[in-house]
Amino acid sequence: MTSSARHAARPVDHSSLAARLECDVITAQDPRWDDARTGWILNADQRPAAVVPVKGPSDIAAVIRYARTNGFRVAAQGTGHSATTLAPNLEQTILIRTGALDRVTVDPVAGTARAEAGAVWSQVSQLAAEHGLAALAGSSPDVGVTGYTLGGGLSWLGRKYGLATNSVVAAEVVTGDGQVLRIDAEHHPELFWAIRGGGGSMAVVTALEFRLYPVAEVYAGTLFWPMERAREVLGAWQAWTQDAPEEVTSCGRLLSLPPLPVIPEPLRGGNFAVLEFAFLGNSHDGDELIAPLRALGPVMDTVTTIPAAELAKMHMDPEFPVPAIGDGFQLREFPPEALDALLAVAGAGTDSPLLSVELRHVGGALGRAARDAGALATMPGAYAGFAVALTMDRAAEQAALTRIRAIQDAVAPWRSELSYPNFAEHPDHPAAFFCAEDEQRLARAKTRYDEASTLVSGHPVRTTRTA
Numbered sequence: 001m002t003s004s005a006r007h008a009a010r011p012v013d014h015s016s017l018a019a020r021l022e023c024d025v026i027t028a029q030d031p032r033w034d035d036a037r038t039g040w041i042l043n044a045d046q047r048p049a050a051v052v053p054v055k056g057p058s059d060i061a062a063v064i065r066y067a068r069t070n071g072f073r074v075a076a077q078g079t080g081h082s083a084t085t086l087a088p089n090l091e092q093t094i095l096i097r098t099g100a101l102d103r104v105t106v107d108p109v110a111g112t113a114r115a116e117a118g119a120v121w122s123q124v125s126q127l128a129a130e131h132g133l134a135a136l137a138g139s140s141p142d143v144g145v146t147g148y149t150l151g152g153g154l155s156w157l158g159r160k161y162g163l164a165t166n167s168v169v170a171a172e173v174v175t176g177d178g179q180v181l182r183i184d185a186e187h188h189p190e191l192f193w194a195i196r197g198g199g200g201s202m203a204v205v206t207a208l209e210f211r212l213y214p215v216a217e218v219y220a221g222t223l224f225w226p227m228e229r230a231r232e233v234l235g236a237w238q239a240w241t242q243d244a245p246e247e248v249t250s251c252g253r254l255l256s257l258p259p260l261p262v263i264p265e266p267l268r269g270g271n272f273a274v275l276e277f278a279f280l281g282n283s284h285d286g287d288e289l290i291a292p293l294r295a296l297g298p299v300m301d302t303v304t305t306i307p308a309a310e311l312a313k314m315h316m317d318p319e320f321p322v323p324a325i326g327d328g329f330q331l332r333e334f335p336p337e338a339l340d341a342l343l344a345v346a347g348a349g350t351d352s353p354l355l356s357v358e359l360r361h362v363g364g365a366l367g368r369a370a371r372d373a374g375a376l377a378t379m380p381g382a383y384a385g386f387a388v389a390l391t392m393d394r395a396a397e398q399a400a401l402t403r404i405r406a407i408q409d410a411v412a413p414w415r416s417e418l419s420y421p422n423f424a425e426h427p428d429h430p431a432a433f434f435c436a437e438d439e440q441r442l443a444r445a446k447t448r449y450d451e452a453s454t455l456v457s458g459h460p461v462r463t464t465r466t467a
Contacts, residue, residue: 033051039083053099054101056206067094073453075200078118078120103119111214114208126309135210139156140315141319148422155249156220169210170182172207176454191449192374223277237275238339249361253275256352257355323392331359353403360384375441427458443462
């Protein structure tokens with residue numbers, strides 16, 4: 001399908017498409033339109049040709065066949081946490097919403113879980129915990145399992161067990177030519193490789209099966225200091241990470257909390273330098289591990305042994321849709337000069353409009369490629385950065401975006417060559433995330449399973465013909 005053909009496509013024939021489905025077709029004339037097209041990021045202005053809240057793989061296959069015949073494209077979305085990457089790509093596109101596909105099952109004997117495309121991590125974590133198991137879940141309980149996993153998946157257990165995408169053992173998909181497939185290392189191995197990190201450009205995932213890990217409890221929590229001590233605290237943390245064992249995953253943050261009732265009183269409206277930890281070990285060893293950082297005298301200390309499922313709340317992400325602007329950056333190193341550069345544009349006294357600027361320590365298993373890894377085998381760099389603001393109007397969006405760009409420019413001398421898809425909140429070319437060899441391999445998979453380029457995602461993969 002050529003670009004001109006897409007632009008020439010007619011409006012969605014509501015009755016013709018609806019006759020093929022077991023669900024509704026929602027267009028701009030429907031009073032449900034605004035609710036249907038809105039993602040978790042409320043200010044991402046998604047304007048597809050139509051929205052289809054599918055009920056199963058047969059609906060998805062029918063939408064794809066209709067789109068191929070009538071000059072449309074198709075995009076799939078669960079929660080819409082990354083709506084800012086998808087929204088610019090929705091011209092002449094039918095948006096599939098997978099929220100109704102939310103069944104989760106756990107097989108404690110095999111140590112695996114199966115989650116349908118609309119499931120969120122809190123569902124998986126709670127079921128897994130009943131069997132003393134844990135998933136490589138996101139840092140927010142309502143992040144969608146599928147989108148998070150297809151883009152990598154950086155969890156609080158990551159330095160020990162790697163990216164979530166490489167714990168996937170099988171997937172159920174509908175390809176760009178309408179085939180309903182179950183794929184794994186032995187069945188359609190190139191497609192199985194491609195979706196694990198390459199996103200949703202080759203197929204619409206309807207369910208994932210993935211490994212769970214024998215983790216019932218973790219020693220985890222947060223240390224808080226006044227923002228004015230950020231240079232001292234983050235500098236000590238950076239030095240501490242150099243010898244940190246793989247059993248601990250940690251994060252350093254600049255955190256400015258709004259004066260909202262949902263935020264606990266001691267933190268409400270405050271500005272903090274924050275360190276967060278998750279340690280796969282007992283409290284005695286954990287106490288010894290973080291003792292050098294505790295010696296800096298935090299004003300609040302929540303680190304203790306907790307059920308693994310409670311890790312989802314540690315990062316204090318909003319658990320409801322919000323208007324926000326954010327973007328990421330990967331650092332190959334974080335020397336004192338980089339910290340100074342960061343604090344000069346986002347630290348105390350800079351009047352930063354940002355809610356959070358975080359650096360997650362990666363490495364460990366996140367930096368080693370397993371033989372059976374997918375397209376995103378490792379996390380680039382040594383630290384994964386992300387900056388975000390809550391933005392209630394356009395002026396706030398612009399101010400936040402300007403500050404985020406200033407942060408990215410400030411740390412540019414230490415940035416990694418490649419980026420991390422889940423932290424890139426703008427559409428980008430595969431070359432931003434993959435080496436040339438893997439980019440070409442993704443293009444071959446796209447050509448085989450979606451030669452007409454019917455499917456589109458936030459970071460689109462092109463066919464060999466258009467790459």
